Amino acid sequence: MATTQTGIAPLPDQTGATPLLEVEDLRVEFRTRDGVAKAVNGVSYTLHEGETLAVLGESGSGKSVTAQAIMGILDSPPGFVTGGAVRFRGQDLLALPDDERRAYRGRSISMIFQDALSALNPVFPVGWQIAEMFRVHEGMSKKDARNRAVELMEQVRIPAARERAGDYPHQFSGGMRQRIMIAMAIALDPDVLIADEPTTALDVTVQAQIMQLLADLQRERNMGLILITHDLGVVADVADKIEVMYSGRIMEQAPVHDIYATPAHPYTKGLLESIPRVDLKGQELSAIKGLPPNLTNIPAGCEFRPRCPYAREICKEQRPELTEVVPGRFSACHFAQEVLEGDIEPAQQ
Amino acid sequence: MGRYVARRLLQMIPVVIGTTFIIYALVWALPGDPFAGRCGARPCPAAYVADMTAKYNLDDPLPLAYIQYLGNLLRGDFGETFQGLSVGEELLRAYPTTVKLALVAIAFEIIIGIGAGILAGLRRGSFIDNLVLVSTLVVVSIPVFVIGSVLQLFLGMRWGIFPATVGGDASLYNLILPGFVLASLSLAYVARLTRTSLAENRRADYVRTAVAKGLPQRRVIGIHTMRNSLIPVVTFIGADFGALLGGAIVTEGIFNVPGVGNLIFRSITTRDGVMVTGAVTVLVLVFLLVNLLVDLIYGWLDPRISHG
Numbered sequence: 001m002a003t004t005q006t007g008i009a010p011l012p013d014q015t016g017a018t019p020l021l022e023v024e025d026l027r028v029e030f031r032t033r034d035g036v037a038k039a040v041n042g043v044s045y046t047l048h049e050g051e052t053l054a055v056l057g058e059s060g061s062g063k064s065v066t067a068q069a070i071m072g073i074l075d076s077p078p079g080f081v082t083g084g085a086v087r088f089r090g091q092d093l094l095a096l097p098d099d100e101r102r103a104y105r106g107r108s109i110s111m112i113f114q115d116a117l118s119a120l121n122p123v124f125p126v127g128w129q130i131a132e133m134f135r136v137h138e139g140m141s142k143k144d145a146r147n148r149a150v151e152l153m154e155q156v157r158i159p160a161a162r163e164r165a166g167d168y169p170h171q172f173s174g175g176m177r178q179r180i181m182i183a184m185a186i187a188l189d190p191d192v193l194i195a196d197e198p199t200t201a202l203d204v205t206v207q208a209q210i211m212q213l214l215a216d217l218q219r220e221r222n223m224g225l226i227l228i229t230h231d232l233g234v235v236a237d238v239a240d241k242i243e244v245m246y247s248g249r250i251m252e253q254a255p256v257h258d259i260y261a262t263p264a265h266p267y268t269k270g271l272l273e274s275i276p277r278v279d280l281k282g283q284e285l286s287a288i289k290g291l292p293p294n295l296t297n298i299p300a301g302c303e304f305r306p307r308c309p310y311a312r313e314i315c316k317e318q319r320p321e322l323t324e325v326v327p328g329r330f331s332a333c334h335f336a337q338e339v340l341e342g343d344i345e346p347a348q349q
Numbered sequence: 350m351g352r353y354v355a356r357r358l359l360q361m362i363p364v365v366i367g368t369t370f371i372i373y374a375l376v377w378a379l380p381g382d383p384f385a386g387r388c389g390a391r392p393c394p395a396a397y398v399a400d401m402t403a404k405y406n407l408d409d410p411l412p413l414a415y416i417q418y419l420g421n422l423l424r425g426d427f428g429e430t431f432q433g434l435s436v437g438e439e440l441l442r443a444y445p446t447t448v449k450l451a452l453v454a455i456a457f458e459i460i461i462g463i464g465a466g467i468l469a470g471l472r473r474g475s476f477i478d479n480l481v482l483v484s485t486l487v488v489v490s491i492p493v494f495v496i497g498s499v500l501q502l503f504l505g506m507r508w509g510i511f512p513a514t515v516g517g518d519a520s521l522y523n524l525i526l527p528g529f530v531l532a533s534l535s536l537a538y539v540a541r542l543t544r545t546s547l548a549e550n551r552r553a554d555y556v557r558t559a560v561a562k563g564l565p566q567r568r569v570i571g572i573h574t575m576r577n578s579l580i581p582v583v584t585f586i587g588a589d590f591g592a593l594l595g596g597a598i599v600t601e602g603i604f605n606v607p608g609v610g611n612l613i614f615r616s617i618t619t620r621d622g623v624m625v626t627g628a629v630t631v632l633v634l635v636f637l638l639v640n641l642l643v644d645l646i647y648g649w650l651d652p653r654i655s656h657g
Contacts, residue, residue: 073560075552099565106563118554122653123576136564168652184562 018090019046020224021070021109021192026084028062028069028248031077035296039065041248042084047192047224052215054227054235054256056271057245060292063228066245067194070226071111072101088192107137110185114197116177120169126180127153127165133187152183156213175206179213186217193218194226199234211238232275236260244268247293247303250322253330264331264340266308302334309346310335354641361637365630366419372629373415376622377407383620387431401431405623418626427627430616436627439612443596444631446519447608450601451593453521453528454535458586462536466543466582471570473548481544485537497530497603514605527604531597535589542585546578553577580650587646591639595632 028040040062047053057063068074070086072093086093088108093101113119121129130152131145140148146165153161156179169177178198185193195214199207215238218225229235235242235256242259244252244267252265263269270288290307293299299306305315314334322332325340338344377383384393384401401407405428406414421428427436469481488496504526505513511526550556551574559573596610605611609628616624648654 071561073557075557102563102565104563105561111561113554113558115554119558121555121559121573121577123580123651132564133562136562136568170653181558184558 017048019087020049020051020089021047021226022085022087022090023066023070024085024087026066026069026086027082028065028074028079029082030079030295032296037295038298039079039248039295040069041298043245043248043250044084045243045250045253047226049191049224050218050222051241052218052225052227052239054229054239054242055245056229056232056235056242058230058292060295061245062248063245064196065248067111067196067226067228071105071109071194073105073111106133106185106190107188108190109192109194110188110190111194111196112178112181112185112198114200116174116181116201117169119181120177122169125166125168126172130165130180130184130187133184137188148187149183152187153180155186156180156183156217158183173206174202175210178202178206178210182210182213182217186221186223189221190223192224192226194228196228197230198227200229200231207234214238232260232271244271247298248295249303249332250330251304251332253322255328258329262340262342264325264329264336265304265333266310266335266339267304269339270307270309302332304333310339310344311347354645357641357644361634361641364637365633368633369419369422369626369630370415373418373626374411376625377411377414379620379622381620383407383431383622404429422630427630428623430621430624436624439624440609440628440631443607443609443612446515446606447594447596447601447610449519449521450524450528450531450597450606450608451590453524454532454593455586455590457529457532458536458539458589462532462539462586463543463579463582465540467547467575469540470544470547470551470578473544478544481540485540488533488537493530493534494599494603496533497527497600500526500530501603515607516605517607519607524606527597527600527606530603531593531600535586539582539586543578543582546581547574550574550578576650580647583650584643584647587643588640591636591643594635594639 023046024044026040026043027038030037030039039060043062043066045053045055055063055066065074065079068079069081070093074081081094084094088104093104096104120126127146127149130149131140131142134140134145134148135142150162150165153165158164158176158179164172169180172180178201182198193214198214199210202210211234214225214227217223225238227235227239239256241253241255243250244259244265246267252259252263252268254264259268260272263272267288270286273286274288276285288307293303293306300319301317302308302311302315302320305311308315312334318334320332320334320336322330323336325331325336329340331340333339335344384398387393388397406417409417418428425437427440429435430439465481465485469475469478472478501513504510512523513526515523515527551570553574555577556569556574559569564573596608596613597606598610598614600606601608601610602614609632613625613628615621616628
């Protein structure tokens with residue numbers, strides 16, 4: 001059973017139940033003065049209740065744009081969804097009129113962002129910003145909403161929550177600000193939480209705390225969590241499965257532990273090898289050579305070919321589709337089987 | 350906060366002393382006899398000159414004369430003009446008109462300036478946006494006395510829509526036309542500032558967050574975007590209000606508004622030094638106080654500014 005990049009069929013569903021969130025063949029492009037940048041080119045994935053999906057990729061791989069398209073918060077123009085579907089419990093959100101779609105934001109699907117300082121409104125107290133969720137969505141009174149906001153701040157472990165609810169975002173540390181973002185995002189008990197690089201702007205020690213908090217909240221509330229990151233280390237402990245994105249397409253999809261042990265795509269392999277390791281101290285860091293393709297002019301054939309150490313003739317002509325290599329594992333590489341088994345030599349230069 | 354205000358008030362003392370001293374020195378240091386032409390075609394009688402010289406301490410060295418003047422000011426005594434009119438009373442008579450005119454002008458800036466800026470900023474590149482850009486450019490390029498005279502001619506005299514001059518009756522209705530002319534330049538700046546600020550903030554991350562929270566569009570724009578966009582605009586209008594309270598010599602002249610601008614202009618042409626010094630002292634004080642107020646409002650609008 002295979003899913004193609006152009007196919008209509010969603011990714012296989014192991015449980016058979018309607019998935020919480022189903023992204024199917026999603027396409028997004030940015031129409032700019034310099035041409036049309038194809039940021040997302042047929043991305044499909046599914047998310048179930050209580051599941052954590054990590055979306056991995058470098059800047060410009062389309063991982064954040066996919067999330068913004070799911071939320072319906074693309075900057076438009078220049079960004080446009082040009083195809084595909086985003087189904088929440090079977091309902092295609094892209095087909096809904098604006099005001100009906102709005103009802104899903106914050107209540108069914110919510111999102112936290114990388115830089116909480118700029119993502120929070122600088123001129124309103126944090127308690128007010130959290131309470132706004134209850135006041136707007138549930139018509140709660142100011143006082144009740146404020147009390148709920150304080151409860152949420154306690155749940156995300158902000159010390160002296162009641163006293164600090166009246167403070168402004170700039171009066172908090174980076175980690176605390178991200179906790180406030182999280183409190184705001186989980187206020188209405190959403191089914192899906194999308195975290196777009198939630199720890200990238202934070203100190204390493206704080207990163208671990210925030211990841212732990214997200215993991216705890218997810219378990220308590222049985223949320224589906226989409227974790228967008230470029231940091232392989234962040235996802236290892238918390239994710240159930242990983243999607244590796246490159247050039248607006250999914251290159252590999254696999255359960256988290258399999259992918260770390262045996263990557264089935266040269267790009268994933270390159271990413272794993274480029275993590276600095278203490279036991280290799282002193283040796284030169286391994287890096288993936290070259291740059292990601294220009295999205296206004298993606299080359300024919302395999303997108304990763306110009307940087308791929310194993311590239312062969314076929315990679316120039318034919319774009320490999322995402323196919324199942326072994327049960328539960330998908331890779332978009334002509335030599336997925338060989339890469340998985342470590343049975344391929346770098347191409348002769 | 351209280352300490353901040355106290356410090357700012359203390360800082361005003363040297364500013365007020367400095368400015369009044371400069372004005373005082375300039376007014377009395379002007380070449381020529383201050384009493385020339387005071388008594389018709391004949392030279393003034395020696396007794397009158399001696400009287401006046403004593404009254405205004407003209408024989409004392411400048412610093413000493415200034416200190417005596419300052420002492421009178423502190424007692425609330427602005428002195429008398431050469432004609433024996435009380436400067437304080439004259440200012441009290443002219444000031445309400447200037448305040449009214451300034452308020453009318455500010456109302457135009459807020460209603461038309463911010464209104465046009467919001468319409469343009471929300472629909473960048475639209476017809477309205479271009480209309481605002483071009484019309485504000487026109488207004489900025491034309492000197493106030495031209496705008497004033499043209500509007501007076503057409504709206505006031507030819508078509509008779511608004512009163513063409515104000516004269517003795519400075520009612521709000523009579524002040525509509527001069528108020529608009531006085532506001533025109535700042536109005537154009539307010540419109541452009543609002544437009545730019547709004548367009549910038551619409552792309553801000555926190556606006557995206559507000560959308561992601563599922564807030565209705567009017568709340569995203571009306572509360573989250575607008576509150577931030579108007580911070581620089583409010584600051585600009587506040588500072589402009591301080592400047593407008595200093596009187597408007599050109600506009601008040603065109604429309605014959607009996608305000609402070611007119612009073613100062615008349616006093617300068619008649620070389621009425623006491624009146625000029627008194628009026629300018631009040632203007633300096635008002636300007637400083639309004640600026641303090643603007644800074645306080647700024648701190649209140651933008652919590653990131655701390656008045657520690």
